[in-house]
Amino acid sequence: MISYDGSGFSGYQRQPNARSVQGEMEQALAKIHKADSWRSTSSGRTDAGVHGILQPVHFDSPLSIPIERWPRALNALLPDDIIVRSCEIVSHDFHARYGAVAKEYLYKLTTGELDVFRRNYVYQLDAELNEDAMQRAANLLLGTHDFSSYSSPKTDVVDKVRTMYAIDVIRDGDEWTLRFVGSGFLYQMVRVLTGTLLEVGRGMREVEDVKMILEAQDRAAAGKTAPGHGLYLSQVFYDEKALTAHLKETRKK
Amino acid sequence: MISYDGSGFSGYQRQPNARSVQGEMEQALAKIHKADSWRSTSSGRTDAGVHGILQPVHFDSPLSIPIERWPRALNALLPDDIIVRSCEIVSHDFHARYGAVAKEYLYKLTTGELDVFRRNYVYQLDAELNEDAMQRAANLLLGTHDFSSYSSPKTDVVDKVRTMYAIDVIRDGDEWTLRFVGSGFLYQMVRVLTGTLLEVGRGMREVEDVKMILEAQDRAAAGKTAPGHGLYLSQVFYDEKALTAHLKETRKK
Known part of the structure; x- marks a missing residue:
């Protein structure tokens, strides 16, 4: 790890x-x-x-x-x-990539003051965000969908169906974290989802638009790709039990 | 600024x-x-x-x-x-260096887990620290002293007498901040003070040693120079009133 x-x-x-x-x-x-x-x-x-x-x-x-x-x-x-961080002996049939059943990503952003010490670690956005609209839009993306619209077309991956188990919009004053747990993520998918949810949060798009974007199956339908420096791969799950326990534990109140 | x-x-x-x-x-x-x-x-x-x-x-x-x-x-x-951060027009006789009446430095350290994202911003120390001993030692350094022992000899500065207005040891779980407010600071002075206070905190030196170190007027008497990456110049004061107000506001309970 x-x-x-x-x-x-x-x-x-x-x-x-x-x-x-x-x-x-x-x-x-x-x-x-x-x-x-x-x-x-x-x-x-x-x-x-x-x-x-x-x-x-x-x-x-x-x-x-x-x-x-x-x-x-x-x-x-x-x-x-x-x-x-740690090492463990795994069985010969363990595979870090193919064995993964789910992944969690965090996207960190601030709507507060520009802080030179965090410029590489948090995306800074000078805008007001509507938390409720963002969470409602996020909820429409849960479940199993073709995420072609929400990922870069620069890929050899053909099957673009993935399952989103959790998308949480977490706010602490000016500090925001978008948390994504899914069966897998396509190229730039978290960043396109984030960019689109931010456009909803700013009132540039309606909550229901995220559903129409899904249906379009066209990258051009979605929002801007959010910058890479706000994004963290936080966890990878290799068994369903650990995933279920994590989802239960982290469920947004 | x-x-x-x-x-x-x-x-x-x-x-x-x-x-x-x-x-x-x-x-x-x-x-x-x-x-x-x-x-x-x-x-x-x-x-x-x-x-x-x-x-x-x-x-x-x-x-x-x-x-x-x-x-x-x-x-x-x-x-x-x-x-x-900001600009203002100052009078012709303003001088950023010679006009300063006091400065504040913060030294940030953690005794918690190593975090790759903060490696350039916080000093990580794998040790238990005695907060009370550190604060008592810090208190012995307040006031006007010759700080030759607590600064690098690599300097042309002759007068090594400075006044410390506040030295606070602030703890929040594993996160520590050492706050220094003084009339001025010699070359590497905050880092040598910090290094010495950390040795007191770890029990490698007695609280009263800091007084004896002052009296020795010899850099070799003090502790190790703490690494630069935990240190922040946080504020510079150009008038006594602002300094007094700041000291009052930030006084440790």
Whole structure:
């Protein structure tokens, strides 16, 4: 399980000539294995600037380092914007990506004053938002739908049907968190959903529009893509029981 | 009045071949004045990694831009880790550095879990701290003393006598803030004071030691210099009345 500050990365995925979380992880893994390279598999990719709170990564290793010593060993080799939070031994058929049954993302924004220390961690929006309208719109997106309208067309993914278990609009004064729990998320989906809900919150769109946007199955129908730096992958679920318990625990009053 | 995130700077002061807050400020000022360079004067310098919440900077200008438009004009030319918070016209005899009667610094630390998103903004210390011992030691430092022991010897400053008006140890669970208000601060003084108070808090030194350290007038007598990234210049006072009001308002219960 890793945490990373996405500010200094071109995204999660390894790429030539750009700093990536995967690239740094695999460099550390190569060092510890005294190898030229070492493969790892994550629950998924994140875009440039997007952060990870608890992102699962799996890899094979022949080393006999006790499992509780792995985090410290890897952290010593990693740059300070990636932290291995914990390690556990998983069964051979575990797969960080294909085994995931659900994911949770948080989108953090403020309608308050511009704060230089949070510029990479919170999206700042100079607007008044209608919390109630946003939550009502969010509720219309729950359940199983084709999310073509709410994701970037730049993808090879064909099946765009996903299930949203929770979309909560949480407000604490000027600080807002949009929480999304779903079976899976298409490319830029959380950011397009967020951008569209923000347009509802600002009164630029009606609550019911989000339903019509779904039906259009056209990215052009939805709102702007919210910036990456407000987005956090917060949790990935590998079994239905843990997901159900989490949904119960976090249910909005 | 500017805010800046010190993480990306080699310090406040302009220097060749290194990114500095002053360098960026003066580049923006040069641009707005269509000049090759433009001088500015700050209340003081800060070290690499140290942050500014409200740091005064003064400059002369022949431009007729209305004062309320200056922040936006400068912010458009500044990198996003410096923000001009406000501008005001001051009298010709105002001097950001020599006119200051007192300054306030905050030192932020956590004894909680390592958080990748705050690694540049809060010092993380894996230790138990005795709040009461730290506050009692802090109280012994109040008043007027020679702070030679509590500052770096790397300085041309000869008079090392300063007056501390308030040193508060503020705790909120695992989150700690050390607040210093004084007539002035020597080079690395807040960081050496903090480092020493932390050693008291950890039981490595007795409360009364801080008094003996003062008397030694020797840097070697004091504790370690706390890292720069937990330190914030928060406020500078130019008149006694404002200082007195602030001290009254913020007095620890």
